[in-house]
Amino acid sequence: MFADRAKIILISGKGGDGHVSFRRDNYVPDGGPDGGDGGRGGDVILRVDEGMNTLIDYRHKRKFAAGNGQEGGKKNCRGKDGEDIVLRVPRGTLVTDAVSGKVIVDMSGNCTEYKILSGGKGGLGNQHFATSTMQAPKYAQPGQPAKEAEVQLELKLIADVGLIGYPSVGKSTFLKAVTNAKPEIADYHFTTLSPNLGVVDLGDGNSFVIADIPGLIEGAAEGSGLGLSFLRHIERNKLLIHVLDAASVEGRDPLEDYHKINAELSKYGEKVSGIPQVVAANKADIIPAEPEAIDLDEDGELIYAQDPVTRIKEALEPAGIPVFAVSAATGQGMQELMHYIYARLQQLPREDTIFETEYDPDTALQFANDPFTVRYDDESKEYILEGPRIEKMLGYTNLESERGFVFFQNFLKDTGILEQLEKLGIQDGDTVRMYGFTFDYYK
Ligand SMILES: Nc1nc2c(ncn2[C@@H]2O[C@H](COP(=O)(O)OP(=O)(O)OP(=O)(O)O)[C@@H](O)[C@H]2O)c(=O)[nH]1
Ligand SMILES: [Mg+2]
Structure with a gap:
């Protein structure tokens, strides 16, 4: 069988948490903080393998996860980094976002390796948080979360x-x-x-x-x-x-x-x-x-x-x-x-068409935890969506395209914005504004 497409889920490694601990020396009663940093989470990397010519390997397994970073330890011990995961793909594989259909990367031409998701950074241990007023910090930073993306791999036939x-x-x-x-x-x-x-x-x-x-x-x-x-x-x-x-x-x-x-x-x-x-x-x-x-x-x-x-x-x-x-x-x-x-x-000219990147999940997902607000504006009689999360979503979504609009509808649902609008009493035909962009709400 000639498997020319596959949909898979990629997960980068979570960063290890920073550690909270204090030096315990026989002769030093109140040791300072010595909690180590968490290890870095593993990256998800795509690499062209010239020997491959189908995507059949990706038909049997759906999920590919990099390793998580380990938590920091006592005595300033840094947690171990999570292992990167390298996915081998044939030359000419086009990688798109499974939801929006946007091109993430075209593994052709000079592009033989691409980091599609980076692992979370490890959190800092409590040793970093000691100050002159706070000598025994009981706080350490958590590691950054893992990122998850569903992507479509498609082998673009390079037939003349x-x-x-x-x-x-x-x-x-x-x-x-x-x-x-x-x-x-x-x-x-x-x-x-x-x-x-x-x-x-x-x-x-x-x-x-x-x-x-x-x-x-x-x-x-x-x-x-x-x-x-x-x-x-x-x-x-x-x-x-x-x-x-x-x-x-x-x-x-x-x-x-x-x-x-x-x-x-x-x-x-x-x-x-x-x-x-x-x-x-x-x-x-x-x-x-x-x-x-x-x-x-x-x-x-x-x-x-x-x-x-x-x-x-x-x-x-x-x-x-x-x-x-x-x-x-x-x-x-x-x-x-x-x-x-x-x-x-x-x-005829010899060069191949290479598709340009339209969406970078690594950056987009970086903002997955950014705040946003939903409110009703009495003056303009509009519902207003604001905040960095909304701004960034608008930045990487083409609302004019059908796929972009489907992506946007899912975004409203997944983020709970829809629910919040309903709680505020939104009715069919009401206007919702997001910065320069407005649309009419219909259930
Ligand atoms: N007599 C004759 N029959 C042909 C010729 N080429 C194809 N056929 C017949 O036409 C029918 C369809 O041929 P396919 O090659 O499967 O057609 P296709 O264009 O690939 O069809 P799809 O894959 O369905 O789009 C078959 O019964 C073939 O045997 C030809 O040159 N002469
Ligand atoms: Mg045919």
Whole structure:
């Protein structure tokens, strides 16, 4: 199985508490404070392992915790530091926050190691708290708490070429024909559930990686069919082979499919709609050799259907989209297309897209214990949320996006803000203000 995503929980180590103790020497009746500091909690670190190519290891275990720092001891003994935990991931792993979907880090390019959560600092022992007026402090600092984050790991296929198209047009058959991959092939829609990878080897060391993407349909950009999850994979493709069923096995017009799918790609964004495409007019082996009579004209003469490949070529080639008639089943036209694709790839830029960090859980969680207030303002007739906790949340949440809004709703619930607003008597339609941002409350 090709495990290309996993959701896991990461926990950094808690800092060890500082210790309270006093020197007890046979000859010194009232020894000074000698409580040691707590040890540092372990960090959670991600590291690229070049030998790995799946996330399957993360399917079996869900929780990964670093070690806690030990408490300080007597005689100024410092507690032992907690052990760091290092999670090995394949190159090209995209790490996102499981709740907001924001990018935490893209383990590609130069990024081979990333500290995702740092362990809590150890607390200071009571030796640090002695002053001229307080010589026997009974106080030591507690260690900083552990941090916990749920993250999604996603292996972004680094395929140069992606096969896209409507379900059952023959994408997997295509992949199987040109690589040693063994994808499932069947005549029902959505046979392919996650992308399959294969290497096209043209000899003389000339090769490229090609990915078979699950079928796309109208509404894919809004989540229809298998939805969005794999549209992301396409982002890194340099070239797309748009597979059409030129024989209209299911009765659809291949050109209509072509336009519908491109409309979905445009809705998803420029990152995918801007990738150059080459059309593979597939199933050429079952296009009738003799043109089919489809109607009679006014004089009773038979009207013949235009050859579908010619029709596709005439529609797309003037727009600069090359069209190749192929049969993934018989291999007809496939070699020619593969050589063309290889030549095209040589002309395209080589660098990979790297996703920028949008959210840093280490910093965000640092403020998890910061204060906030909830109050009603008589003058403006608004409910006001204030305090460092709110400010920081606003700083790392994009409330304009759907995911950001879901994250924000959970934040209101988890922090108990919702409950407090209800206690203050909030009603549907009332306004809530958080600094520059306002929203209307609805239960
Ligand atoms: N005659 C003929 N049949 C083909 C050709 N390519 C694919 N098929 C058939 O079309 C059906 C669908 O093929 P798949 O390769 O599973 O299609 P897909 O595009 O990967 O479909 P999804 O994974 O569901 O999106 C299968 O029954 C194939 O045998 C071809 O070139 N000629
Ligand atoms: Mg398939």
